[in-house]
Amino acid sequence: MPKQTKPGAAPQPGQPISLRTLGEYLNLSPATISLVLNNAPGVRSIPQDTRDRVIEAAAKFDYRPSFFARSLRKRQTFTVGVLVPELSDSYAMQVLSGVEEHLIEEGYFYLTASHRRKPDLIEEYPRLFLDRSVEGFVFIDTALEKSLGALPAVVVAGHRKIEGVTNVVLDQKRAAELALRHLYQLGHRKIAFMRGGSHSSDADDRWNCLMAVARDLKLVVPPEFVVQLKLRVSTPELGFEPANELVMRGADFTALVCFNDVSAIGAIRALMNHGLQVPSDVSIIGFDDIQSAAFHNPSLTTIRQPLYQMGTTAARILLQRIRGQAEFPDFVPIHPELVIRESTSPPNLKRNRIKRV
Secondary structure (H helix, E strand, C coil), X not given: CCCCCCCCCCCCCXXXXXXXXXXXXXXXXXXXXXXXXXXXXXXXXXXXXXXXXXXXXXXXXXXXXXXXXXXXXXXXXXXXXXXXXXXXXXXXXXXXXXXXXXXXXXXXXXXXXXXXXXHHHHXXXXXXXXXXXXXXXXXXXXXXXXXXXXXXXXXXXXXXXXXXXXXXXXXXXXXXXXXXXXHHHHCCCCEEEEECCCCCCCHHHHHHHHHHHHHHCCCCCCHHHEEECCCCCCCCHHHHHHHXXXXXXXXXXXXXXCCCHHHHHHHHXXXXXXXXXXXXXXEEEEEECCCCHHHCCCCCEEEECCHHHHHHHXXXXXXXXXXXXXXXXXXXXXXXXXXXCCCCCCCCCXXXXXCXX
16 A cells, blocks of 8 residues: 655656566555556456556556566467468468457457468477467467367367367358359359469369369269369469460350459459450459458459358467467357449340350
């Protein structure tokens, strides 16, 4: 409790500011100051004017509590590790934005690294995070192969049942239904597909769901209507060559389902190079609804993954698991949404068959 209300000697310039320093200035015990700054349960017994003086002094002298002292006291580091494919990837960055927002609100710090889809880095980085005493992991679009031991982990777009791992996953079957039924209702029956590469954690599940819905709609998908993404990049180049390959084959398709928005943007460029217009000659549908999808010309019709929400959900689950506050199933589903923009329209029945150029 305060001895007097007049402040004592102010700290000297450059002097480290600690609870003891603030106590000498305010004529209060360090314990009282700690109760106020940590908003501890016993703080209500301290008069409001005293609490105000503590907060004002802490702000005045830019007091920063010792991270190491806090960690030792609570036996926590308040740090998690986040692994992404590439820091420049729009999908990963929107998910990471949601992760970061929730961690900041909860007073947690995070370490992040990009593995560039290299298996050796996916194997090594979690060990490096462990060396830095993280309390858990968030993996974004990362094909995790095995358990990480006692520490909890949450994988965004994870599809493997692994001990200690919670997967936050989009409902890919619903996404496939939204995409193909949209094109089907517009009148498209000759629909081509880009199949994701094995390095993407969503690729196989998304493909299997698309083909299941295609069978339900009795759509014929001949081999010449399917191209495989080969590059491991996060730029429109991903879809440029596959779309070019479709045209060079002479495949007579009226719509193209792209693996993601980035590949869709590359596909539009390739089609334009062959004198084809989107959507009057070919309708294009993407996946993800990255931030640039609405501003591309034409703006992309796409399947929206609520990427920010997926990030906040992953961070919330991880912290609740760290604190032992809740149990979660192996898979936590997230619902997709169809966003209709300018890149899809009914097929042009008067157009000429696509020919190789």
